[in-house]
Amino acid sequence: MSEFLQETWAQLVRWLIHLQRERFSLTFALVSPIVFLVFFGGAFSQMAQASLRGESYRTFILPGIVALTVFGGSLSGGIELLFDKENGTLTRILAAPISRASILVSRFLYVNLVSSIQVCIIVALALLLGARIATGIPGLLVLIAMGLLLGFALTVISLMLAFVLTNHGEFFAILSFLTLPLAFLSSAFVPLDKMPAWMAVCARLNPMTYAVNGMRTLVLSGWDWGYLAKMALALMVFDTLCLLLGVSTLRRRIG
Amino acid sequence: MESVSIRTRGLVKKYGDVTALNGVDLEVHEGETFGLLGPNGAGKTTTVKILITLAQPEAGSAQVGGVDILREPARARRLFGYVPQELTADRALTARENLRWFAGMYHLDRSTREHRVRELLDLVDLAEAADRPVRTYSGGMKKKLDLACGLIHDPKILFLDEPSLGLDVKVRADLWRYVLGLKQRGVTVFLCTNYMDEADRLCDRVAVIDRGRIAVAGTPDELRAALGGDVITLETPPEASGTLAGLAQALSTLPFVKETLADGSRLSVYVEANETALPRVLEQASARGTTIQRIAYSRPGLDEVFLKYTGHRIDEEAQRV
Ligand SMILES: Nc1ncnc2c1ncn2[C@@H]1O[C@H](COP(=O)(O)OP(=O)(O)OP(=O)(O)O)[C@@H](O)[C@H]1O
Numbered sequence: 001m002s003e004f005l006q007e008t009w010a011q012l013v014r015w016l017i018h019l020q021r022e023r024f025s026l027t028f029a030l031v032s033p034i035v036f037l038v039f040f041g042g043a044f045s046q047m048a049q050a051s052l053r054g055e056s057y058r059t060f061i062l063p064g065i066v067a068l069t070v071f072g073g074s075l076s077g078g079i080e081l082l083f084d085k086e087n088g089t090l091t092r093i094l095a096a097p098i099s100r101a102s103i104l105v106s107r108f109l110y111v112n113l114v115s116s117i118q119v120c121i122i123v124a125l126a127l128l129l130g131a132r133i134a135t136g137i138p139g140l141l142v143l144i145a146m147g148l149l150l151g152f153a154l155t156v157i158s159l160m161l162a163f164v165l166t167n168h169g170e171f172f173a174i175l176s177f178l179t180l181p182l183a184f185l186s187s188a189f190v191p192l193d194k195m196p197a198w199m200a201v202c203a204r205l206n207p208m209t210y211a212v213n214g215m216r217t218l219v220l221s222g223w224d225w226g227y228l229a230k231m232a233l234a235l236m237v238f239d240t241l242c243l244l245l246g247v248s249t250l251r252r253r254i255g
Numbered sequence: 256m257e258s259v260s261i262r263t264r265g266l267v268k269k270y271g272d273v274t275a276l277n278g279v280d281l282e283v284h285e286g287e288t289f290g291l292l293g294p295n296g297a298g299k300t301t302t303v304k305i306l307i308t309l310a311q312p313e314a315g316s317a318q319v320g321g322v323d324i325l326r327e328p329a330r331a332r333r334l335f336g337y338v339p340q341e342l343t344a345d346r347a348l349t350a351r352e353n354l355r356w357f358a359g360m361y362h363l364d365r366s367t368r369e370h371r372v373r374e375l376l377d378l379v380d381l382a383e384a385a386d387r388p389v390r391t392y393s394g395g396m397k398k399k400l401d402l403a404c405g406l407i408h409d410p411k412i413l414f415l416d417e418p419s420l421g422l423d424v425k426v427r428a429d430l431w432r433y434v435l436g437l438k439q440r441g442v443t444v445f446l447c448t449n450y451m452d453e454a455d456r457l458c459d460r461v462a463v464i465d466r467g468r469i470a471v472a473g474t475p476d477e478l479r480a481a482l483g484g485d486v487i488t489l490e491t492p493p494e495a496s497g498t499l500a501g502l503a504q505a506l507s508t509l510p511f512v513k514e515t516l517a518d519g520s521r522l523s524v525y526v527e528a529n530e531t532a533l534p535r536v537l538e539q540a541s542a543r544g545t546t547i548q549r550i551a552y553s554r555p556g557l558d559e560v561f562l563k564y565t566g567h568r569i570d571e572e573a574q575r576v
């Protein structure tokens with residue numbers, strides 16, 4: 001056990017050094033959520049005012065933007081493992097006497113840590129721009145937890161892709177193929193009851209919807225524990241499915 | 256009787272239709288530097304991948320440091336260090352950070368770690384550059400760092416896959432010096448290379464691998480002795496290469512010629528060590544009107560060993576890639 005902690009920590013430190021040296025790419029990952037928040041949140045507020053019971057559109061889309069940020073960060077989180085694979089570093093890591101799980105756990109912790117930091121930055125900015133969280137600071141913590149429940153599954157998918165694919169071209173192709181439909185066929189921008197029926201069906205199958213709806217209750221209405229639990233449960237089912245799929249895939253790949 | 260450090264029996268590895276290894280038997284003694292010598296695509300890296308437990312052979316067995324690597328891969332991984340053919344250090348990290356990362360993966364405790372990191376940075380002459388990101392390093396420095404990472408846990412067995420590929424003469428000489436130092440400290444080194452001089456200089460014993468099979472194994476001297484005597488290599492202009500076969504035939508009838516081997520526009524004539532051999536061969540050539548562009552008389556090197564046991568030259572294979 002202590003060996004597992006040590007090897008996981010050593011690998012996590014490696015990623016943290018990357019984080020520290022490559023601040024640019026992280027800042028960059030925040031650009032598009034911030035643009036959404038600042039400009040679209042403002043631009044559409046007139047139009048949305050009528051249908052959204054008087055809340056500002058900015059408050060309304062905050063959960064969607066948070067979910068999208070987590071989504072982007074988590075789903076691309078496996079890419080560094082793919083780079084390691086492409087240049088032979090992974091072979092080297094695998095030749096070390098480490099548990100295979102430590103490779104995934106360290107990367108997983110890192111990706112979710114970064115997501116949490118990004119969520120905090122976005123929420124702070126939204127508060128500065130006048131958005132209000134109905135449940136206050138405790139609500140913010142639950143909101144981050146909701147984000148992580150979504151991120152968990154997506155990170156597993158991403159790590160799995162890194163092991164299955166052979167080059168990062170394929171990886172990016174799959175990423176861009178997934179991003180748009182998952183973003184728009186969810187409740188991130190439009191509430192479920194304002195969607196055409198076919199779209200609502202798709203959105204209900206999309207885990208992003210559950211994360212967004214859960215966060216939205218926290219931001220807009222307050223502590224609705226029953227509803228929050230339902231949303232969290234849906235996300236956990238999705239997490240478990242991804243984890244099972246991930247573990248069986250990786251078993252076959254790296255023994 | 257020296258004890259065996261690495262042993263393989265009948266290793267077979269296929270990648271789809273390609274048979275990368277076709278029954279590889281090897282025996283490496285404890286403390287020796289062992290060279291696996293072969294051209295591109297011969298199966299050197301594949302052999303190493305199996306020995307470091309990252310590839311599964313279709314058939315055969317292997318032990319590393321007394322551990323059956325197919326049954327207990329996790330235990331075997333503690334015993335060896337591995338330096339791959341490619342440059343693999345993390346470019347965003349400094350040399351020191353790279354070494355600490357490996358120290359963590361090899362479970363060194365904190366005080367051993369710092370001590371070992373300093374020792375290795377000194378060993379590979381990177382102490383001054385230790386706190387600069389690796390992306391600012393030259394290829395040679397990166398290679399040295401890779402070697403240091405492979406030595407972090409002071410392994411008794413080290414796998415080195417083509418260490419001097421693409422390096423300049425100076426760095427190559429440095430790496431050779433480090434490898435000779437390892438031998439002095441009793442480390443078993445398994446070295447893949449396609450440079451004859453490297454194998455000749457560093458290795459106690461050599462196995463020649465060609466198309467997934469071991470063609471011959473022994474000490475460099477044994478292999479040379481098996482060729483017997485010396486070798487005269489002569490070369491005609493390409494357009495005259497047709498005349499070589501006739502010349503080879505004529506030469507084989509001379510009493511001191513043991514064997515001839517034609518290879519394109521080159522002819523190797525194995526002779527008993529004999530002062531008069533060279534003039535007599537030249538005499539024959541001019542009597543037959545064969546134009547000679549170049550001629551050399553040499554004690555055979557591993558180059559000739561390779562040619563004799565595989566039927567082709569190592570550099571020709573390399574150029575094909
Ligand atoms: N992952 C793979 N998939 C398919 N074929 C492979 C794979 N790895 C190796 N091979 C094939 O197996 C054969 C042996 O390759 P290997 O890498 O062991 O050669 P090598 O002796 O290390 O050559 P080099 O000097 O170029 O490094 C080659 O024909 C190669 O194309």
Ligand SMILES: [Mg+2]
Nearest residue numbers: 299300301340
């Ligand atoms: Mg190779």
